[in-house]
Amino acid sequence: MAVAAGLAVANIYYNQPMLELIEQELPDRLAGAIPTATQLGYAVGLFLLVPLGDLVERRRLIVVQFAALSVALALAALAPNAMTLVVASLAVGFLATVAQQIIPFAAHLASPERRGATVGTVMAGLLSGILLSRTMAGFVAAHFGWREMFWLSVPLSVAAAVLMGVVLPRSKPSSSMAYPRLLHSIWHLWRTLPALRLAALTQSALFAAFTVFWTILAFRLAEPRYGYGAETAGLFGLVGAVGILAAPLAGRFADRSGASRAVALGVAVTLVAWVIFGLWTSLSGLVVGVILLDFGIQAALISNQHIVFALRQDARARLNTVLMGTMFLGGAVGSGAATLAWQMGGWTFVSALGVIFATIAAGLQLAGSRRRA
Template sequence: MLRYHRLAWRPSIQAVPQTTALMSTSDSASPAASERSLRGLLLLLATIAGVSVANIYYNQPLLDNFRASFPQSASWIGAVPAVTQLGYAAGMLLLAPLGDRFDRRGLILLQIAGLCVALVVAAMAPSLTVLIGASLAIGILATIAQQAVPFAAELAPPSGRGHAVGTVMSGLLLGILLARTAAGFVAEYFGWRAVFGASVVALLVLAVVIWLRLPKSQPTSTLPYGKLLASMWHLILEHRGLREASLTGACLFAGFSIFWSVLALLLAGAPFHLGPQATGLFGIVGAAGALAAPLAGKFSDRRGPRDIITVAIALVAVSFVVFGVSTTSIAGLVVGVIILDIGVQAAQISNQSRIYALSPHARSRVNTVYMVTYFIGGAAGSAVGAIVWPLFGWVGVSIAGLAFVGLGAWNHLRSPAQPVANA
């Protein structure tokens, strides 16, 4: 059986007990059984991360459908993905830190309930304004994934933390990428409103599994809500590695988002004339990045994360060069997507492996600082894509993506290596 151990109390900037949820075995459980139990929990957490985060990406291959449904508001279509990602950043800031204060299983179930309501509103939206409002709520409540990832870091031993985070992040990336495939397929045959309805069904099924299989977590803080949020500022000031990882991740995700938020518009026009289903199929191609996640985690455990991040930045830069010369080439876009997603995922795993070792008693808050910055970068990428696309076309989008990557590279390379002890 699985249980959690409360470790010794020690003071911190929050003046709360340090607690960790390392996996252990009972007297009757064998190490092999414990390993299987841990693997099963990590797979469940990966599923939670993927199914929940998918909701902020369903709208990206549907932009042309929204434009057809709301022609009088066509100039505001780009606001849907941008607002969704801003909502995700706001949700991480306001909700994700609660994982240090309350049981994560209960938080996950409450957010699923609220997310289902927001999805129903989106499915029934009579205007683009309502859809944008529902998209903001979807973004806020889909931060369920940001409870799953630090949960995995707590469950795993320090020597396997990178691999555990990589396993859950592979589920998250699959959710991001396959969301576009699923949304494109459903919209092609049943309309875009059915996409949000199908997500409600998937979330309700997942909630039942969570209720039956996921154990409760052990809170590590007794701070009231206001002080819990304020303590993140101290973490930012205290840890230079957190600041560096956050900005680098945000720049790479901005490039990732500028590509995916404009791809549907590129494929809808000449010479491709392809619908949302074809756009969604690129998600399957990009799923190669999810296969790199556990490997990136293992290399991060063995070699340290900084070298992996350097290689990842180079891969993302190469992907935008490939995109820039693939304005009329499906094959070029496919190659670029594979390189892009492997690079972004490898950098993400390595960055998170670094930050989770910085402050074990505040993993949810450290994760919040990182991911809020990360998704602000994503929202900036989507917004820039909406501006650059009508003015400069696909080549302009590719150059803008490369500029974001260049900023991330500068931030990463200018910072000295920060040794981080496994905690």
């Protein structure tokens, strides 16, 4: 399940280190909207597709979604212009939410005392996909071309569909609601569960800070002071992969000591990372900052998932929809705002934007701790 989740989520990050190469081949202002379109597609898929995990048999849903994802990736590889690639990226993001079908299924299969560690393991696979996708895409794009990266991802999605069809057990739907009522119940969960709202809004602000960095990294490294291309931007995924260690560690910590402390720690580490990005402008500063950024984001996410999945056993897919949907809406906002900040004031404005998003997350956690007290 960890492998499949990583293969699925990787598809929404391939375009980030390749963006400069894409803009060279498809010179259009719309090309800059490709990462934002992918994030928006993922957010929409979280709200429209992920709730189906409470309604239909999960194994079949996961297999079908992987198969459809392979078709969307082929469309991206064939895109003749930037507009087509934006539409294809929207579809890729929409269908890549199959990763978020897998995570609540893992939580459902785990025993309560092992839920944090189990989710942490699957999330480690998902984080590997997020980070190593950039390394892989940067290498393939630099040596073979950006279209070839999308073509390579087509058989990977097909293989994930086969893998899940073979190894997953069948599941029984946890809800008998009609689909419109199921979607409406998401609002009820949001309105009645303050712990869900706090987790979702905190993670949204943190993920905005995360996507600010990764959206602009390729442009930052292409500046004359560095002079690096897509392959180097992708290699930063390997550096950030140190953050993979945070996922299982945070899950175990949440099992033993409670999740709120781990969330607060993740927020603090993310804020420190952006301070480093702003003040330590050498390549070493980028390396140290990205390790802290990825560690902080993942520690907070695993802990927030631990909190959320414990709220309602019969609604874990919808709870995950709220958490991850809000998070990726934040990611889309961060990606769009980062592009604007880069155009207006370069890295200084980008760093300030990252600090702002991390500070918002810190303020939310501080208000939540006061309310709990």
